[in-house]
Amino acid sequence: MTNTTALITGANKGIGLATARQLGGLGMTVLVGARDAERGRAAERELRDGGADARFVPLDVTDAESVAAAAKLVESEYGRLDVLVNNAGIILADGTLGLPSETTVATMRGVYETNVFGVVTVTNALLPLLRRAPAARIVNVSSEVGSIAVMTDPNSALVELTSVPYPSSKTALNMLTAMYAKELRDTPIKVNAANPGYCATDLNSHHGFRTPEQGAEVSVHLATLPADGPSGLLWGFQMDAGGGYGVLPW
Numbered sequence: 001m002t003n004t005t006a007l008i009t010g011a012n013k014g015i016g017l018a019t020a021r022q023l024g025g026l027g028m029t030v031l032v033g034a035r036d037a038e039r040g041r042a043a044e045r046e047l048r049d050g051g052a053d054a055r056f057v058p059l060d061v062t063d064a065e066s067v068a069a070a071a072k073l074v075e076s077e078y079g080r081l082d083v084l085v086n087n088a089g090i091i092l093a094d095g096t097l098g099l100p101s102e103t104t105v106a107t108m109r110g111v112y113e114t115n116v117f118g119v120v121t122v123t124n125a126l127l128p129l130l131r132r133a134p135a136a137r138i139v140n141v142s143s144e145v146g147s148i149a150v151m152t153d154p155n156s157a158l159v160e161l162t163s164v165p166y167p168s169s170k171t172a173l174n175m176l177t178a179m180y181a182k183e184l185r186d187t188p189i190k191v192n193a194a195n196p197g198y199c200a201t202d203l204n205s206h207h208g209f210r211t212p213e214q215g216a217e218v219s220v221h222l223a224t225l226p227a228d229g230p231s232g233l234l235w236g237f238q239m240d241a242g243g244g245y246g247v248l249p250w
């Protein structure tokens with residue numbers, strides 16, 4: 001693959017960094033979105049040392065000015081965008097677990113600012129550049145905890161999880177994915193949600209049983225779908241089906 005540019009938000013660590021590494025390994029120019037310049041530059045260095053054509057792009061998904069500046073940089077330097085991976089995400093805004101009865105609006109808002117509103121801001125800022133690419137792909141990094149079907153299945157491994165802010169933010173992200181896919185169905189752009197599975201990263205104090213690299217495989221698969229590939233799906237690791245990859249229910 002040549003002359004293909006991918007922007008990954010939250011690419012300075014975890015699944016985002018692994019996604020940048022893998023897309024860079026495919027020959028894409030990877031734009032390393034990071035809100036902290038030091039962490040972004042360190043990731044850029046690490047990726048370049050590994051042979052990737054990587055470039056740090058300052059990008060805080062909750063800051064509209066930062067997003068607009070990133071879009072301007074992509075337009076002036078690259079003219080178009082082939083792949084957008086909306087990967088940046090947070091699990092807690094204030095350190096509380098988020099049981100429904102204990103959840104505050106402030107907690108909800110904090111998580112939604114990044115996981116939901118940030119995705120809308122970034123996607124809409126980059127969409128004109130994605131439309132210029134011959135076959136753009138948008139990957140929204142979601143989670144099976146955003147699937148109402150999974151979370152209410154009495155046989156699911158997640159049956160004991162009773163938390164509102166993060167899971168509901170991913171439910172909203174799933175709906176965003178479905179609606180963007182619908183709006184863009186007559187274009188070459190494909191929009192899908194990724195379920196990386198439970199990966200050991202800072203997000204969960206490294207309790208996940210999969211590696212960030214394995215989680216990134218899901219985003220990379222959706223970022224490189226062929227022309228006849230699907231759009232508007234939640235796809236990835238299927239814990240309740242005994243592992244393996246496939247479509248998850250919304």
Ligand SMILES: NC(=O)c1ccc[n+]([C@@H]2O[C@H](COP(=O)([O-])OP(=O)(O)OC[C@H]3O[C@@H](n4cnc5c(N)ncnc54)[C@H](OP(=O)(O)O)[C@@H]3O)[C@@H](O)[C@H]2O)c1
Pocket residue numbers: 009010011012013014015016033034035036039059060061062086087088089090114118141142143144195196197198199200201202203204208212
């Ligand atoms: N790990 C899992 O088991 C798992 C499972 C399902 C889904 N996911 C999803 O996978 C994605 C990546 O998570 P991860 O596990 O790799 O977590 P992580 O290691 O904590 O990485 C999260 C990344 O998002 C960035 N970020 C947070 N807020 C941001 C903002 N406002 N603007 C720009 N970047 C921001 C972080 O930057 P800083 O370093 O500056 O904080 C970091 O680069 C998230 O969307 C998460 O919900 C993870």
